[in-house]
Amino acid sequence: MSDRITFRPAVGRDDASSATLRDRRRISTWLFVICFMLIGMIALGGYTRLTGSGLSIMDWQPITGIVPPLSHAEWERQFALYKTIPQYKILHDGFGLAGFQKIFWAEWTHRFWGRMTGLVLLLPLVWFAVTGALTKGLAARLLLFFVLGALQGAVGWFMVASGFDADSTAVEPVRLVLHLCCAFALYIAILWTALSVRAPRPAFIPATAPVVRTKRLLWCAVVLICVTIIAGGFTAGTHAGFVYNTFPLMDGHLVPQHYARLSPFWLNWFENVPAIQFDHRLLATLTALVIGACVLCGLRTPQLGKGPQDALMLLGWAVLVQYALGVTTLLLVVPAWAGTVHQTWAAVLLTVAIVALHRMRGVGRV
Known part of the structure; x- marks a missing residue:
């Protein structure tokens, strides 16, 4: 992993050293926050798997999916969709709307946390890039992390969709492992970058x-x-x-x-x-x-x-x-x-x- 990270000071030459140090601390702190949020995603992912919540949301709506059901009719629609898959018929047949809402909220929280992590990465990235605190190389690397994070959402849906097949009550193990590996790979890359920003000279x-x-x-x-x-x-x-x-x-x-x-x-x-x-x-x-x-x-x-x-x-x-x-x-x-x-x-x-x-x-x- 490369740790050759430099910074472009956003102030005059006399203050370049202090500005660079200040930028490093702000950027690394921001990246450490993202790492913390990614650990939260890993924890939530484990909880949704263990509680069988991952298949409760049948729609993949990357943007509008941030809004949960706001009416009884929408809750009934989501529940009706869930009743069509094998997991409900085999494991949860007969549990009511309240039981469905419990597993729905676990999966919705997992997806919501992922969306918030993406925003916490993208918005400060734009700010630091515009103010000149990042070199082009570091900005490109962080933008790549954002793209990979978005693709991780697609991998997650690819995993979830495998649980809708006939006679299936859970996702395919290979797709689960793929989703998990992508999450950890992205986490390692961001963590290493954060550490290198904080301490660029070994x-x-x-x-x-x-x-x-x-x-x-x-x-x-x-x-x-x-x-x-x-x-x-x-x-x-x-x-x-x-x-x-x-x-x-x-x-x-x-x-x-x-x-x-x-x-x-x-x-x-x-x-x-x-x-x-x-x-x-x-x-x-x-x-x-x-x-x-x-x-x-x-x-x-x-x-x-x-x-x-x-x-x-x-x-x-x-x-x-x-x-x-x-x-x-x-x-x-x-x-x-x-x-x-x-x-x-x-x-x-x-x-x-x-x-x-x-x-x-x-x-x-x-």
Whole structure:
């Protein structure tokens, strides 16, 4: 990821340095707010999935959809549309308008939050660009983020539409994972940009063997966190968390029976429930071990400096919390609150890892 970000001061030359610093702080604070809102979107997305709310809105209206039903007749129309899909007939047959309104508001809030996030990105972007606080390169990058965010809404509808098919009560797992991956990819890009705006010049860290080893372990940890999140998406999409609700064994076995019942073998990773849950457990454990090794190595390497070491220590605590949340969610058979917190904390864990990696980007740089 590039962190070559410069700023065009909007005042005279004598005040250029202070103006640049002031611009960096304002722009980075704005981007951090967007990151916070994206974590909120991830949390709301998890809640709508766990409560079965995602299919309650049958219309995709990117602009006018911001207005909820304002009359009883409109509520009845929305409810009548929902009654036509399999989820209502199979899972919710007979629940009244009040029950529909409960799941409707969850999905509407998710979509409304997404629209507000887009506005919080676009309007200040226009202001900073007009006042000359941004270079063309940074303005173009941020505009690209806005476009990608808008496309994420389309990906979300592509996911939701898969739940309208005959005999379907939920969205397709592959589309769910695609939607989740796009959200996290956009989040990482904006977070890295915000960190680079706040601290454009990395602190030099000598490239000693322990430092290089720690950075490599951290890169492995970041990759493992992302892969584990993807595996968690398939666990959620296939409802694999609602079976084998024991830990560490699965139905009395370390490796569940019927792990490889599908052919070709790779299909088990995406469609076979026992394999999907086991893979998520295995990846989570491997991630925790790699982060533990990274933290131990980093704390024993004084050349890293206080900033990176503090981030690594926080990463160690964050992964312990996430692991405990995962086990708790499993043992409680995935209540909505636990599943939502588990998904949200995954974003927090990834945030801490990205911050640690950003603080170590000066390794070997003069």
